[in-house]
Amino acid sequence: MTIRTGAEYLAGLRDGREVWLAGRRVGDVLAEPVLAAAAHTVARLYDLQHDPEMRDVLTFQDGDERHPLSLAAPRDTQALQRRGAAFRATAEATFGLLGRSPDFVNTAVTAFASAAPFFDKADPHFGRNATAYHAACLAGDPFLSHATINPPLSRARSSHEQDDPDVHLRIVRETSEGVTVRGAKLIGTLVPVADEIVVFPLPGYRPGDEAYTLAFAIPVATPGLRIVCREPLVADPSRLLSTPLAPYEEIDATCVFDDVLVPWNRVFFHGDVDAANRLYDATTARHHTGQHSIIRGAVKAELLTGIAVALAEMSGTDTFLHIKEMLGEVLGSLELARAGIMAAEADAKISEWGTLTPAIAPVLALRYHFPRMTSRMIEVIQLLGGGSLLSTPAEEDLRSELWPGIERYFRGANGVPAEKRVRLLKLAWDATGSAFGQRQMQYERYHSGDPVRLAAAQYTGYDTAPLLQTVQRAMDPMRTQANTPETDFGDVYSPSETAS
Ligand SMILES: Cc1cc2nc3c(=O)[nH]c(=O)nc-3n(C[C@H](O)[C@H](O)[C@H](O)COP(=O)(O)OP(=O)(O)OC[C@H]3O[C@@H](n4cnc5c(N)ncnc54)[C@H](O)[C@@H]3O)c2cc1C
Numbered sequence: 001m002t003i004r005t006g007a008e009y010l011a012g013l014r015d016g017r018e019v020w021l022a023g024r025r026v027g028d029v030l031a032e033p034v035l036a037a038a039a040h041t042v043a044r045l046y047d048l049q050h051d052p053e054m055r056d057v058l059t060f061q062d063g064d065e066r067h068p069l070s071l072a073a074p075r076d077t078q079a080l081q082r083r084g085a086a087f088r089a090t091a092e093a094t095f096g097l098l099g100r101s102p103d104f105v106n107t108a109v110t111a112f113a114s115a116a117p118f119f120d121k122a123d124p125h126f127g128r129n130a131t132a133y134h135a136a137c138l139a140g141d142p143f144l145s146h147a148t149i150n151p152p153l154s155r156a157r158s159s160h161e162q163d164d165p166d167v168h169l170r171i172v173r174e175t176s177e178g179v180t181v182r183g184a185k186l187i188g189t190l191v192p193v194a195d196e197i198v199v200f201p202l203p204g205y206r207p208g209d210e211a212y213t214l215a216f217a218i219p220v221a222t223p224g225l226r227i228v229c230r231e232p233l234v235a236d237p238s239r240l241l242s243t244p245l246a247p248y249e250e251i252d253a254t255c256v257f258d259d260v261l262v263p264w265n266r267v268f269f270h271g272d273v274d275a276a277n278r279l280y281d282a283t284t285a286r287h288h289t290g291q292h293s294i295i296r297g298a299v300k301a302e303l304l305t306g307i308a309v310a311l312a313e314m315s316g317t318d319t320f321l322h323i324k325e326m327l328g329e330v331l332g333s334l335e336l337a338r339a340g341i342m343a344a345e346a347d348a349k350i351s352e353w354g355t356l357t358p359a360i361a362p363v364l365a366l367r368y369h370f371p372r373m374t375s376r377m378i379e380v381i382q383l384l385g386g387g388s389l390l391s392t393p394a395e396e397d398l399r400s401e402l403w404p405g406i407e408r409y410f411r412g413a414n415g416v417p418a419e420k421r422v423r424l425l426k427l428a429w430d431a432t433g434s435a436f437g438q439r440q441m442q443y444e445r446y447h448s449g450d451p452v453r454l455a456a457a458q459y460t461g462y463d464t465a466p467l468l469q470t471v472q473r474a475m476d477p478m479r480t481q482a483n484t485p486e487t488d489f490g491d492v493y494s495p496s497e498t499a500s
Pocket residue numbers: 100146147148149152155156186187188189190252439442443446447448449450452453
């Protein structure tokens with residue numbers, strides 16, 4: 001059995017990694033409450049793989065070995081749906097609040113390995129490296145994190161045109177041992193408590209950027225790799241009544257590579273602008289991780305819509321028509337998210353790499369609309385909660401001698417006890433209004449690239465021909481009504497003109 005336990009994962013984090021938090025180098029990430037909370041949440045996911053009830057949902061048997069389902073490339077509908085069920089189980093265990101649970105990057109490296117011939121185009125070693133890395137993940141069950149984006153500096157300039165050549169991550173040296181890389185990548189969510197970091201390019205590179213185009217994976221504890229955590233969003237993760245979602249504060253970080261040696265067997269690709277821009281789509285990593293993202297997102301939407309319903313029922317406002325309309329609206333968004341997941345799976349096609357690949361159109365549709373749906377869900381929760389969201393006493397008050405005397409003022413409608421109402425209001429605020437809740441919103445906007453350019457990609461990649469044929473038919477109403485042959489107006493809207 002190669003799936004690891006939570007304890008094994010936690011033990012592996014004491015490896016001398018260089019993590020910085022609030023101006024201090026952290027000696028032991030498990031001794032820092034915020035980092036330890038994140039690590040223990042991940043550890044619970046590792047333990048879940050061993051739970052007799054969840055084992056067959058989350059893992060698969062291969063001979064004597066068991067592996068995470070996220071490392072299996074789906075070849076048929078049953079396998080794709082089974083992987084979807086595994087994504088859902090992990091998301092349910094974390095309320096969809098852990099965007100970068102271990103199954104996320106597992107899914108990407110599995111897609112890379114399936115698409116080994118893509119990497120072979122640059123050098124046959126690279127495809128072998130991608131499959132060997134996937135095999136190593138199967139054998140060791142490490143927690144993989146990733147960082148793909150270069151620091152902004154100037155988004156108006158390409159990587160090689162930046163004022164400082166060492167800000168965007170680039171190769172500064174090639175030797176017989178490997179490549180030495182310098183610069184930074186972001187946003188490395190959960191990197192401080194991950195085993196490995198995988199770096200790969202997203203589209204946007206231009207000719208001249210060759211040294212900046214690279215994909216590789218190294219242990220987080222590699223010399224020269226410096227992990228700088230962002231400001232923690234939860235002051236004290238042990239105050240679970242006040243901040244019930246604190247265990248899901250998946251710390252983000254900037255990953256600074258200070259002349260880091262990446263051995264050749266860990267390099268998947270480098271030095272090709274065109275390949276860098278195509279990598280995420282051509283390997284179908286976008287499609288496969290997309291399935292993960294929309295399932296996780298729907299589970300989060302279930303939490304948010306559930307909070308909205310509970311708030312309305314608890315205050316008795318669910319009897320008012322305009323409140324029912326709001327609830328119907330957010331429940332409708334949830335249903336659209338679920339429908340998108342089904343469409344992505346139902347329209348899946350076998351890719352050129354032989355894997356059954358989720359349809360990208362529903363994935364991109366949810367990628368664009370889900371942040372808007374989430375934003376509205378947050379707004380509805382705040383409208384329903386009103387001032388009550390900001391009038392709950394502190395956790396300590398509920399445990400003090402003050403509480404019995406004031407408890408009656410915090411009760412809800414229909415006999416809801418005060419502590420239950422306070423807990424719900426705190427949950428609602430944590431999910432929507434706290435720094436944690438705001439980060440969750442920002443995550444939905446940006447977790448897989450710039451939504452503006454992704455929406456544009458939806459258009460340029462979409463098969464609009466059937467739509468334009470409909471327009472063509474509608475422009476010829478005589479033929480449509482009388483079922484007569486088409487009048488030749490010429491192709492007013494030729495699909496080929498609009499497909500670039
Ligand atoms: C909470 C959170 C966690 C994340 N976790 C991870 C992670 O674990 N791993 C990872 O790799 N990434 C992660 N991401 C990063 C994510 O991949 C990026 O945020 C995303 O790709 C957008 O890039 P950016 O933030 O640099 O924004 P930008 O690309 O700089 O976009 C900011 C704004 O500028 C506009 N803009 C920028 N450049 C252009 C341009 N050339 N043309 C037109 N408009 C432009 C955009 O439209 C947008 O409005 C995370 C992001 C968030 C918010």
